[in-house]
Amino acid sequence: MKGMQPTPPDTVERCQLLLEHWRSQLQLSPRDQGLLGGELQLLDRQLQRLQQRRLRIALFGRVGVGKSSLINALIRQPLLATDVAHGSTRHQQAVDWPVEIAGLTRVELVDTPGIDEIDAAGRARLASRVAMGADLVLLVVDSDLTRADLEALRTLLESGKPLQLVLNRSDRWPKQERAELLRSIRARLPVDLPITAAAAAPRSPQIQADGRVRSRITAPQVQDLQKQLCRQLENEATLLLAIQSLRQADRFQKACQELRLQQHRRTAQSLIGRYAAAKATGVAVNPVMALDMAGGMACDTALVLQLSRLYNLPMTPAAARLLLTRLSSHNALLGGVQLGLAALKQVLLLLVPVSGGGSLAPAAPVALAQAALAVHASRRTGRLVAQQLLRRRGGQPGALLRRLAERDPVVHHWLLRWPKALEQDLQPLLP
Template sequence: MSQVPATPERCRLLLEQWRSQLQLSGREQSQLGGQLQALDHQLDRLQQRRLRVAVFGRVGVGKSSLLNALLGQAAFATDVAHGCTRHQEARAWDQPIAGLAQVELVDTPGIDEIAAAARARLAARVALSSDLVLLVLDGDLTSVEHDALSPLLASGKPLLLVLNRCDCWSEQQQTALIASIQRRLPAAARHLELIPVAAAPRQPELLADGRVRSVTQPPRVSPLRRALVDLLEQHGELLLALNALAGAERFHLALQRWRLGASRQAAQSLIGRFAAIKATGVAANPLVLLDLAGGLACDTALVLQLCQLYGLPMGGAGARQLLQRLSGHNALLGGAQLAIQLALGALRQLLLLGAPFTAGLSLASAAPVALAQAALAVHTTRLTGRLAAAELLRGAQRGGRPGALLRRLAQRDPQVRLWLGERSEPPANLQALLP
């Protein structure tokens, strides 16, 4: 019996298959080229087992010093004036990690040097390009740090909380500080432990002339190093796979939203044609049951055509399920439509049957009834098209195969569920995309 691949390997194989089957038009490649390039970089890192760990935090909390302490060399610039890091910088960590070919440590700018909107964009970039984030604090949680946590948690990014400069407090003060930080954390992050470190501790030294100077001591980051090594050896490949799955899901959502928006005008024209066909058939046909059967066939064909237009091909069974959901969303496509059509159809048949007895005068009344049936057919067809487009968009928001696998992993693995936390995507503007 062949051995079932481990979860990271299954994720890698699925993503490779999904990427190879991704069909993009020239216009789509032009519009989404940057996002596709970022996704391909993530997939390359998964293939090559190159994991990225980023530090995140305010200016002056010691992010660069912390990374230098882990690296064992002054690779990242530090300055007493703070704010040395203006752009993301990465260095390879020479710490061997089982299962990984390379680990990169990434320094980022301070989050309190930039405006709130730019801060959110920085957090999104960090989350996108890193597999694990270290949020570095040097005191109680500030409002800036609390707000910056939100986009990281929403992205489902695994986090480690690091409390730097622990040499500045007594053991009792440190315990009280950690308790205060945990109370202030968002609910989705309160399960995280704080790891106390001292990246660049200093100690006063009395000189011979009576002056006191501050002397740098060896860094004390062993707890963080052990936590990182243990986490990455146990779950490093899985962290890479989760980030790649999340990146594939984001691209899938962006692609489907773009297709829905780009196809809006064509969908309007398509729905108009089907509405005209349905209205003509209803107005010309005297039998109610044939009206209903023809209307259902017309709506089914419309749904299939919309799926093809949006680049989301479906089989007949899928279209039937979609139509069932549509009828549940709007009673007009169910009992209300049936009742109205039966009533109008019966009235028209009576008027037609009464024509010989009224010297044809009842036919004049039958015409408005037929027009009313045609108007109802137009309305329900347009409603079917809009609801179908909305359902297709909601289906696209579920993320396709990468998103489905991500949700299954979260359901089955409590650790993955904790990492993903309150992961969510920003809601799409449905009204702007609907035909």
Template sequence: MDKQRSTTITRALIQWRDGLQLSRREQSVLGPELQGLDRQLQRLQQRQLRLAVFGRVGVGKSSLINALIGDEALATDVAHGSTRRQQTVDWHRQWGDDGQLQLVDTPGIDEIAAPARERLARRVATGSDLVVMVIDGDISAPELAAFQTLQDSGKPVVLVANRADAYSRLERRQLTGTIQQRCGRDEPLLWVAAAPRRPVVLADGRVRRQAAAPELGALQQHLHELLNTHGELLLALNSLRAADHFSARLLAWRLDQRQQAAQALIGRCASIKAAGLAANPLMLLDLAGSAAVDSTLIVQLAQLYGVRLRGPSARRLLQRVGRQSLVIGGVQWGLQGALSLIKQVLLMAAPFSGGLSLAPAAPVALAQAALAVHGTRITGREATRQLLLSAHRGPARPASMLRRLQRADPQAQRWLAHHQSWSPEVGLP
């Protein structure tokens, strides 16, 4: 992706963020997510890429970061691992014209339970543009599960095998084939030695293993090509994902908080429409009244959920209202025609029926009322769905921009193959 498209996405996301209308309650409840989104958008403006180094305890994550930056910035413990919390260091190596880099060291994934491990993997995926997952031999079950979680999050993952100095060339080749098969991917497994130790013969003939220079050539070359070719895309994708995630959380929270009020609103409109249809003898007025009630329902639902009603979504909703009114009106025409026929027959028999020709009016009115209630509930449910989809998927929304970028860029399509955007299909009133 070129820098011009990246600039366009940046401007669109900033404009979308500035246009969010959040209540104080929403700002409080969604504070952590909002802060994370703002940090990501700030990094997008500053063109600051974050590379998270992820893996089990003791595989050499901190040693790898130290080797990449050429400094002992992070403490290391060969025996047990030393990273207990996330740490970030600057990597003074530019990408593109003026891009910046940060390396993020993460806690080990094998000392926590599976649910917490999945949450950690998703949190790392959300807060980084690229994940370097480090293993030190064959990939274990927890590592494989974490790897798949990262991929399902739409996160690009560079798989790195540390301690290449501990394996022969044949062993590395065999392990590479096994790991690639288990991960189900064709991308290369990069072998490195972040803190190698080589055997050295001392003057007295004894052999000792001493620290040697890191071997990072394959990883450095891969990162150099990846960042210079797709750095802009990595930043844009993660920023769009962060915005999409926040948009989903905001709308899901609004849906949950306002569902009871929406149900009450739909119920009131259904009652009003039912009473009007049952009492009004004129079919044209019935249709006009039904359309007016449905339109009022849509406007009030939009106000309830804080969604602007305009553009294509408004047209779709009005079309839906029109179809519902036509269904109700068509049934009314049929019922009214049947009633007229019955009335004509009964009028002819009036001298013998004692005025019973008006009896069919009651069941017809009840049928009209039941039909009105059912139709209004369908309209209300569809209106809620369309309103939320419009707010989440409008042309200037993160989800829409993400889909357009995915269609336009083959690499984005590949990385987002397993990514699922949120959709308000459940929990509707």
């Protein structure tokens, strides 16, 4: 109708629009694209799944816990190979789950290799890789938690991945023993997580004609698991896609930061050293306090511009001065000491005619102290500028996620339920 205001986009649509804008503004050199090609491909696949509303659920766990059998039971078709010898899944395999979830066009179930045939470092890498490519992970166990289960669980939680536990082969325990086992598993979890009992290929005893007892496979008992998953997806499916996309983009942004810091660390150190020396010389020999301050600002501005070109993040002189102003609080104490030394030096120089040159002697060590402080301040400023330059480009996905959490109570509630991914420490790579 005429005069009606357009409906504002919902949270998921806002995430998609923000990410599309961020991706279009992402500037990568040919070298960056070559070194980060795999991560960029993963990111683009995730953004494509967000656009197409395709969600992936990965089943993860030890060899032989029945991940493939669970998928076959959920899709009601024996599409994935299972083997009593275990270990039949060697690579990730994805199949469509024929369920209708509002807001989604497709749900994929991903089978993954077993985690206990590789060492701890390999398990962590596999868990991280699975987490990056899935919107929800089911950690499948068939007993109480083992060391391998707990290690995988920690890695998945550290990635901030939505996670559920599935106790498969639950038909092996009587009802009371199964309840005690579930309590034991919950007691060993580092955080509270949903746990669902299932039996992908339950067996029941059958008496043969010769009187011997044999077991036979009966109908899968996965109704509770299916209900639990469908209930969560009905409430959160598109949100899971959006949050996973934001976190994937945030990981890629941090990988870019790390790469650029590694590539340009020595050059940045050299730049900072040259400008620090120039600034130190200027403030040491300059007798006028106002010129000290102006010269120092000019040196710092030139340093910011050079660093921005080095990191391929060009900016204007006005933007460089604005960045320095924002960083002034970090150097407030140093700035106050510099100002005090400059004032003291100027007073001592003004007193030269009165003191008959006697005030020149104390002015020299003051100038040297100024120079040393200028070097330290320039190096500190250079590190802070390098850090800020790599955070400011195009609005980081992590910042977008925090902003959405502040504005949207649903996103805020979701982030409270699932642990936040560990922050990457870039300090050792700063110049």
